Amino acid sequence: MEGLIFLAVIVILIASVVVSSVKLIPQAEAAVIERLGRYQRTASGQLTLIIPFIDRVRAKVDLRERVVTFPPQSMITEDNLTLSIDTVVYFQVTDPKSAVYEINNYIIAVEQLATTTLRNVVGGLTLEQTLTSRDMINKQLRGVLDSETGRWGLRVARVELRSIDPPPSIQDSMEKQMRADREKRATILTAEGQREAAITTAQGAKQAAILDAEGNKQAAILSAEADRQSRMLRAQGERAARYLVAEGQAAAIARVNAAVKASKPTPEMLAYQYVQNLPEMAKGDAATMWMIPSQFGDSLENFAKAVAKKDDDGVFRYEPADVDTDADLPSAPDEWFDTSTDPEIARSVAAAEAAAKGTTSVMDEEPRKAKPKPGVFDMVPESEGGAAPDDTPALSGPQGAQPGQPTGIDPAAGLDTDLHQGGYPIDETGRDRP
Structure with a gap:
């Protein structure tokens, strides 16, 4: 009976040793395996066998890109203003061996390195430059972190400044400045609009005056021509x-x-x-006395x-x-x-x-x-030899008046053919007809 119990214990021990010697490393993870305390190999995304009591897994490292948010840090600008800057670092482990053996805690190392580098960069900039030069700050941080963390088996993909918070007094001053700038721009835009409106109105009045003058000119020309x-x-x-x-x-x-x-x-x-005819001559208004000559x-x-x-x-x-x-x-x-x-x-x-x-x-x-x-x-x-009224037929043919010949005179007969045409009719004896 005792032999059976001992055999069962031996089987359980062997089974536990076999199970412990088989390690499943998932994808996007890396396992650093040591043998007798020294680095043996790195296994990733596979089933790995290790020798019990000789090999062991020192550490498992996540190979995916990681996002680490650091708490806000107080920094002083070139113009002696205190800012609170919150940063975000995107990095990835590219060499699990270096990340395990070259640095004790690479996350803390990245945080401290990012903080010190950011202080150096912000210390050479003014508040206005810091607020308007985020891209430049991000590039400088990424360049420094990438070069320094390369020996740790890390690759810094991107560094972002999530927030830059100046002191409340500075924020109030900035708000007043922004408000003044906006009011200034609004005033300028209003003045520009009024100027454009005045110019447009003046141009319209000018065109209207020109058209009015042109119309008056044409009317005066037509009136003068008609006159x-x-x-x-x-x-x-x-x-x-x-x-x-x-x-x-x-x-x-x-x-x-x-x-x-x-x-x-x-x-x-x-x-x-x-x-x-002497009595007729005496009828004049200016004549008061007529003298008949003695030698008449x-x-x-x-x-x-x-x-x-x-x-x-x-x-x-x-x-x-x-x-x-x-x-x-x-x-x-x-x-x-x-x-x-x-x-x-x-x-x-x-x-x-x-x-x-x-x-x-x-x-x-x-x-x-x-x-x-x-x-x-x-x-x-008609009294001066003109044409008769509309009901008088006009002369035509040989009876018509020729240029230089008064109306109503027959050129062939030499006599007046119409009493209403201004002629003076006489009879054959040369006397006036009644």
């Missing part, structure tokens, strides 16, 4: 009217002269007409000698010349009596109408046909 054209047309009409009146007067004088020549007046008849007969005799010849019976008689031709009167230019609309005037009127309607390109359009203006004959008063 000039109207004055020219009115002057042309008055010129044609005066010419026609002069034509009528010349024709009337010529007919009176022809009638006088045809009647062959004697000195007795002239004397009788002279005496008969001698005056008549001298007048008869000047205009007539004395016959055998002693009577003076007027004998007209054998050849008596009418004087050639200068004729008026045909354009004086042109009633068609000037194309330039038509274009100006069309442009003004289109400008009033807002049309942009009106000068390229063909001018509209203007209504024919009344002829120059219609503008002459």
